[in-house]
Amino acid sequence: MDLDAVRTFVAAADAGRFQDAATELSITQQAVSKRIATLEKALGVRLFTRTPRGAKLSIDGQAFLPHARDLLRAEERAIAAVRPGRRALRVDVIGRRLAPAALLGDFHRAHPEVELDVVTLFDADAAIDAIRSGTIDASFRAVTMPGRQLPAGIRGARTVDDPLQIGVVRVYDEPVELLTGPAHELAAARAVTPAELVGHRIWMPGLVPGTEWGAYYDALAAAFGLTIEITSPDFGTGPLLDTIADSRSLATFVGERTHLVWPADHGLRRIPLRDPTPVYPHSLLWHRDNPHPTLAALRDHLCGGRSSGTGTWTPAWA
Structure with a gap:
């Protein structure tokens, strides 16, 4: 799974707006939309419902969010396992x-x-x-x-x-x-x-x-x-x-x-x-x-x- 897309999804879920997620990740709003669209296509579900006030998690997005956080934590542990000064x-x-x-x-x-x-x-x-x-x-x-x-x-x-x-x-x-x-x-x-x-x-x-x-x-x-x-x-x-x-x-x-x-x-x-x-x-x-x-x-x-x-x-x- 594309972890950059997962990271973008989590940032957008926490921020509630694609623009705020883009600012946090130092990428464009268009890149945020593209990554999330790619993730939705890979999963075969809609993760967000777009509203005038921003982006709201769909039912599937709510179900996916805790697993997305687990994926990012696993990534952190994997990096720490091989990084001198942090790994054993x-x-x-x-x-x-x-x-x-x-x-x-x-x-x-x-x-x-x-x-x-x-x-x-x-x-x-x-x-x-x-x-x-x-x-x-x-x-x-x-x-x-x-x-x-x-x-x-x-x-x-x-x-x-x-x-x-x-x-x-x-x-x-x-x-x-x-x-x-x-x-x-x-x-x-x-x-x-x-x-x-x-x-x-x-x-x-x-x-x-x-x-x-x-x-x-x-x-x-x-x-x-x-x-x-x-x-x-x-x-x-x-x-x-x-x-x-x-x-x-x-x-x-x-x-x-x-x-x-x-x-x-x-x-x-x-x-x-x-x-x-x-x-x-x-x-x-x-x-x-x-x-x-x-x-x-x-x-x-x-x-x-x-x-x-x-x-x-x-x-x-x-």
């Missing part, structure tokens, strides 16, 4: 139960007035392309920094090769933990070292070759001589936890801030890794030309959140 800040997180979603939740609690639109894209390639196109405003990802190369045989972790376009700041190094069932050999340990995991079966069916998280765990396995299995389909978190809970030999890796819920009788154990502590390098990415005012507040909130230091490990490419 669109931020990509790798998963809604993972650390980036928790970081974004912390930001929202600190700034409850801010509107957020949280999305989940597949990998760093998709996120960077969406930032370039303006589909999203920011993303939490692990990326290869300029000038760094991935080790031979390890793919993934998109290089941000245009720093003048894409801004990147490392915001959180998340400690990786071991998750075991109660019968696992390491279940009673207060902490374990990566070296102590050599020979143990680490099961991570959600790893996808070519993604940044796949590259991270490939590098972790190579650095410490670990065996990470991705066999069998990925049926989601629930079946993974069920399997780990019942297994004496399988364990998996999870991030410290990964939100997991399991039945009490599962008895799962989250065991810190030490000497060194592997940390997953979460960075915030955004387009430097993006004018959304909330971006600066998000960056300011996240700055200083990086927690790595001595005694930690992360891939050389990060």
Whole structure:
């Protein structure tokens, strides 16, 4: 439907005279008459009855008026949804139960007035392309920094090769933990070292070759001589936890801030890794030309959140 014609109809209904509507809309009275005539033809009804004193809504015009107002309000909402400074800040997180979603939740609690639109894209390639196109405003990802190369045989972790376009700041190094069932050999340990995991079966069916998280765990396995299995389909978190809970030999890796819920009788154990502590390098990415005012507040909130230091490990490419 022609929203200019609908807007003209509402203005004429409120003003009661076509001339007054023309003045309000900064168009001619002839243009008002033409738009309303076109709308009446499209609807197949008369919206106004012309009188010597102006224009009076017909029965059909009275019936159409509230819907016309709804159309204009919908137009306003549609424009606000994509207008920088008015629409919600669109931020990509790798998963809604993972650390980036928790970081974004912390930001929202600190700034409850801010509107957020949280999305989940597949990998760093998709996120960077969406930032370039303006589909999203920011993303939490692990990326290869300029000038760094991935080790031979390890793919993934998109290089941000245009720093003048894409801004990147490392915001959180998340400690990786071991998750075991109660019968696992390491279940009673207060902490374990990566070296102590050599020979143990680490099961991570959600790893996808070519993604940044796949590259991270490939590098972790190579650095410490670990065996990470991705066999069998990925049926989601629930079946993974069920399997780990019942297994004496399988364990998996999870991030410290990964939100997991399991039945009490599962008895799962989250065991810190030490000497060194592997940390997953979460960075915030955004387009430097993006004018959304909330971006600066998000960056300011996240700055200083990086927690790595001595005694930690992360891939050389990060």
